[in-house]
Amino acid sequence: SQQGEEDPQALSIQEGENATMNCSYKTSINNLQWYRQNSGRGLVHLILIRSNEREKHSGRLRVTLDTSKKSSSLLITASRAADTASYFCAPHSGGGADGLTFGKGTHLIIQP
Amino acid sequence: NAGVTQTPKFQVLKTGQSMTLQCAQDMNHEYMSWYRQDPGMGLRLIHYSVGAGITDQGEVPNGYNVSRSTTEDFPLRLLSAAPSQTSVYFCASSYHPNYEQYFGPGTRLTVT
Numbered sequence: 001s002q003q004g005e006e007d008p009q010a011l012s013i014q015e016g017e018n019a020t021m022n023c024s025y026k027t028s029i030n031n032l033q034w035y036r037q038n039s040g041r042g043l044v045h046l047i048l049i050r051s052n053e054r055e056k057h058s059g060r061l062r063v064t065l066d067t068s069k070k071s072s073s074l075l076i077t078a079s080r081a082a083d084t085a086s087y088f089c090a091p092h093s094g095g096g097a098d099g100l101t102f103g104k105g106t107h108l109i110i111q112p
Numbered sequence: 113n114a115g116v117t118q119t120p121k122f123q124v125l126k127t128g129q130s131m132t133l134q135c136a137q138d139m140n141h142e143y144m145s146w147y148r149q150d151p152g153m154g155l156r157l158i159h160y161s162v163g164a165g166i167t168d169q170g171e172v173p174n175g176y177n178v179s180r181s182t183t184e185d186f187p188l189r190l191l192s193a194a195p196s197q198t199s200v201y202f203c204a205s206s207y208h209p210n211y212e213q214y215f216g217p218g219t220r221l222t223v224t
Contacts (some may be wrong), residue, residue, distance in 0.1 A: 043155070099213065
C-alpha cells in the first residue's frame with residue numbers, strides 16, 4: 001500500500017462555508033478512501049472512489065479523483081461544527097494484504 | 113452489533129512490563145489490523161491478519177506480538193514496554209484489506 005499526502009495540514013473556516021482538502025499519491029491505484037477522525041476517536045470511513053470513477057457524492061461530501069494527476073479532493077459543503085475533525089485519505093494500489101496506509105491528515109476546524 | 117471493540121480504553125505501564133491490548137469484532141470480518149497513532153503523525157501499521165491462524169508484520173512490528181486463534185479476536189501483546197511505545201492504538205477490521213476498514217475506539221497507552 002502507499003501513503004497519501006493531505007493538503008493543507010490545517011484548515012479553519014466559518015460554519016456554513018465549504019471546505020476543500022486535497023490528497024496526492026505517487027503510484028497507480030485501485031481505489032482511494034477518505035476517513036474522518038474526531039478528536040480522541042477511531043477513524044470512520046466516509047467514501048471510497050474507484051480508479052475508474054471521477055466523482056462520487058455522499059450527502060454533503062463530494063470526492064473527485066484525477067488519476068492523471070494522481071490526486072483526489074474532498075469537498076464538504078455547508079460545513080457544521082460537527083465536521084471539526086481530522087480527515088485522512090488512503091490510496092490503495094490493490095494486490096497486497098497489508099491494508100491501508102494513512103498520512104498526517106488535514107485538521108479541519110469549523111468556527112461557529 | 114457492537115462493531116469493533118477495544119479494551120482497555122486507557123493504560124499506564126512501567127518500563128519493562130508486559131500487557132495485552134484486546135480487540136474483538138462481531139462482523140465476521142476475515143481481515144484485522146493494528147495501528148498506532150502518535151502526535152503529528154499518521155497511523156502506522158503494526159501487524160495484520162487475513163484470517164484465523166494467519167498474521168503478518170506491518171511497518172512497525174518490533175516490540176509487539178499478535179495471534180489470531182479465532183475470527184473475532186486479534187490481541188496485541190507488548191512484550192516489554194518501552195516509553196517509545198507510548199501511543200494511541202487502534203484496531204480495525206474489514207471483509208477485505210482493500211476496502212472499508214472499521215476502526216475501534218482506541219486504547220491510549222502511556223509507558224513511564
